[in-house]
Amino acid sequence: MANNEDDTSFFEKERDRLTAEISSGFEELLSSSNNLNRKLEEVLGMTREYETIASLWQSFHELMRGHRDEGDVSSEAEQQPHGLPGTGGHVLTVSKSGGLGAVREEQHNS
Incomplete structure (x- = not known):
């Protein structure tokens, strides 16, 4: 029975080591996911800023094109x-x- 106790203690030690390794891996995965989410939010925020600037330039372009079209009506x-x-x-x-x-x-x- 002494051999059975050694196996159980080895099993428990190995189980605890693997559990700690898995927990560490999950913590690292969670940290990486949080970093990814922050970067994605930054990118989405930037695209919204570019959309605002693009719409402003588009309005300016259409305004200038309208002035040019009015000038084209001349003889x-x-x-x-x-x-x-x-x-x-x-x-x-x-x-x-x-x-x-x-x-x-x-x-x-x-």
């Missing part, structure tokens, strides 16, 4: 081919009578 004789920005052929002018609503693009022939 075709006034319209000239547009130069590329940065090449010197693309110039924005504002007429004094129309304010911001009268922005038009002109082509330099230099």
Whole structure:
């Protein structure tokens, strides 16, 4: 029976060691899950900020496109081919009578 007691004590020691190892693994898993959740919340918060900025720029783009479309209604004789920005052929002018609503693009022939 002494051999049976040694087996039981070895079994209990091994069980306790494995239980502690499993508990440690679960604690590490829980900590990693919490870190992942925090990072996911940060990413989702960032995308919401980008959506706000994107909608603001989209509104600005639509507003500017609307002003350009109003300028396109003018007679075709006034319209000239547009130069590329940065090449010197693309110039924005504002007429004094129309304010911001009268922005038009002109082509330099230099």
